[in-house]
Amino acid sequence: MKRIYFFFILISLTFSSCFGWGGSSSGGYSWNEGDAVKSPVQVKDEGISMQSPQGFKSLGKIYYQPPFLFINETGRGLHIIDNSDPYSPEKVKFIKIPGNLDLAMKGNYLYVNHMRDMVLLRIDKDEVVELQRLKNAFNDKHGNDEYPKNYRGYFICPDPEEGKVIYWEDIIADEEPNCRI
């Protein structure tokens, strides 16, 4: 269904350029290898959990609660880095928080968004404990979109099996993406 929708947009754009409605800015783009395109960050809400250190994909925010650095992995969670020795920082844990975009802390208490909820977590030794949840505290910032907003060009098609689109990141595509708007 979604593919049909994109196809429809593509057809409309094609025709609009044919009829000269859009001018050079709407129909004139083409994809070149190495171009940055939008790619959906999709998450399934599998809940919050403390995990062993994970690899990085798309870093978003950084927060310093000495001696630890918390680095947000856009839409996925928080990397915890022990920075007691800045010469030799070390990843110690990853807090999986689907949809997470930002954080703030007081001591070992952590305020985060988990999808659309505001959640208070306490880091207890090597565990994370949920203390409070304000449901639907946030609007969908990036929406559960089928396509990136305020954007024209190629993008990687979301896969409905992969959950909700919570963010559109810029990536360098190796091959021509199947969707464009």
Next chain:
Amino acid sequence: MYTFLRISATTLYACLMMAFLLILTACGGEGSALTSLSSSGGGGSDPGPQSGRSGSLAQFTIKGNYLYSVLDEKLKTYHIRNDLKLNYKEEQQLPFRVETIFPFRDHLLLGARSGVFIYKTGDNGLPMYVSEFEHVFSCDPVVAQGDYAYLTLRAANGCRGEDRFDILDISNIQDPKLVLSKSIESPFGLAVDGNYLFICQGTSGISVFDISNKEEPELIHHSTATAAKDIILDPAKKIAMFMGYDKLIQWDYSDISSIKEISNYDL
């Protein structure tokens, strides 16, 4: 010089580690990875556990016992109770697209697509609009120190406008005045410590300016070795922590004329 710095830093950390060990011994705590996250302390205007330090791209910030969010382009206020739980207070619609929030004295500086917006937070914590500085439509984090605010404007990624950084005189917070506008390639996050302004430039690297003369900042260090999106400074230790695209890079800037990269951690 390098060796000296390393030794003194090592000594410092040894002392810190001993302090932590003493605390742990006193509390009878177990030596787990995250035990040294303090759960008490604080003091001053920020009672309870200490809040940490955000990068300049933050959309959450804690000021005193209030948490502010611009995550979904509304300015939301939460009161932090003694048990650290939140009481939702209010939200304000913002007539512009806000991307960052920075706490400054009893004010909040909001970096928006169309400019910098300044709000005052009264005793009840609720923000009240004070003033704004409008600029061309761009992506822009803002930070402040003393009588000045510093912001970067970036044209890429759907943000029109131009690549530059601005210095604003905010000594009269009701009426911010532009002191200087300087072109710089693809600026992202920024931070300031005393006379030094650090600007992340994405894949174009990192620049450090001497800003003792606000009208004529002088580029004193530029590195293209590592990409950086945001930065947090530890002014006590003179350590700069940069978040790249897949790396954590740290500099020792205790000798500003010879900044040293002390770690480059692949994440």
